[in-house]
Amino acid sequence: MDTQALRWFQMVADGITVTDVSSMEHATQSGVSRSLARLEAEVGTPLLRRTGRTLRMTRAGVAFKRHVDMLMHELDDGLAAVQQLLDPETGTVTLSFQPSLGSWLVPDLVSGFRAEHPRVQFDLRPKRDELVTTTSAHGEIDLELSTLRPQDAGVRWRRLARQALLLAVPAEHRLASRTAVALADVADEPFITIRTSSLLRHQSDELCDSAGVRPEVAFECDDIVTMSGFVAAGLGVAVVPASPGTAADDDARRLRLLPISDPGAVRDVGVTWSPERRMLPAAELFRVHVVDRAAAGWPSGLTS
Structure with missing residues (x-):
């Protein structure tokens, strides 16, 4: 035809x-x-x-x-x-990512890569449903950045960083001066949460359940920046990841981010790809860059 x-x-x-x-x-x-x-x-x-x-x-x-x-x-x-x-220095990398990683990890990786490969383009696709992986042998996605570790044996996953999960409280909160808190300390307080399709919401719920806490959800937000704003306004507390861009600058002065002492208050950030999908040279170059960037170390609040 x-x-x-x-x-x-x-x-x-x-x-x-x-x-x-x-x-x-x-x-x-x-x-x-x-x-x-x-x-x-x-x-x-x-x-x-x-x-x-x-x-x-x-x-x-x-x-x-x-x-x-x-x-x-x-x-x-x-x-x-x-x-x-x-010409292996051209092409487009199709990158899927968890929205909570879009304010710090994605810009870090893309800017570092583009400094060495300026003609490579990116097709950036924030994940709508964080509970499923977007990578497959016949899909359009080259690489996925997420805290979801796929169970599919046909998909490869590599951990890039480990993030602590913190409790965000208003600056004037009764626990604001603590060096660490347990979720049981805020069991009776309203919680600001993220949408149910977010992996952070599921992990936060699991942490609370393990601690014997049944949080009263006061507000459900679409992103971490909005959650932080609600906490800064004194409307509740929230579980957030320790990463650059956790809160907007104006809100950061009105927040305290406290380490959570409960077991499991961490999340792993990784990169996923399908070895059965033929990646073009630009995508393979970027995958190597991602792994090398993780090996070089991350900002405070993260460990490799």
């Missing part, structure tokens, strides 16, 4: 008009239409139907497009692989 016809089919199926396709591809409208008609003839059934001025997919078109998308993705990867063999 003509790969150009497949690409035009993708574009029209995604809602782009034949007029716009012809303009974008520097082809005539009749040429695009004939190409789509030849494709339908090869498939053996109509893939598109006209609704007013718009072409929409038939049921056969919907079924066909899923495979076309996969086919063209593999083709593009193959063309990119050849191009990178000619």
Whole structure:
């Protein structure tokens, strides 16, 4: 089949008009239409139907497009692989990451890598559901930075750092001068938590459960910065990781971050990848950089 016809089919199926396709591809409208008609003839059934001025997919078109998308993705990867063999300092690294790592770990790793490989681009994808890994042999993700250690034997994981979990309290809190606290010390206080799809929420709940604490959830937030702001405003306490960017500068002066004495108050940060997925040279270079950066040491609050 003509790969150009497949690409035009993708574009029209995604809602782009034949007029716009012809303009974008520097082809005539009749040429695009004939190409789509030849494709339908090869498939053996109509893939598109006209609704007013718009072409929409038939049921056969919907079924066909899923495979076309996969086919063209593999083709593009193959063309990119050849191009990178000619010039390994170019390419794009697709990086998935846990949002709580986006304020410190991701910028640290990307900036250090780009200093040595300035022409490599990044496709950054914050994870929506932290409870599942985004890496697989046939997926789009090259590497994932997360505190989730996958159970899948076909996925590799390497620990980069260990973060202590701290209790964030308002600066004027009765425990603010302590050098360490137990969760039982705040058992009767309102808690500020992160959303249930966050790994931090699950670990915080497990810590509280082990300590015999049933926290009263006063507010549920989408990110750690917002949690810290609520704590700074005196609305409760929160379990947060000890990392750069835990709290915004204005809030940091109104917070105290106290070590938690309960067992298990740490989380491991690691990098995940699939050895079965053929990574292009730029992604492999970045994976090596990530491992080397971890070996070189991290800021305070982290251990390798």
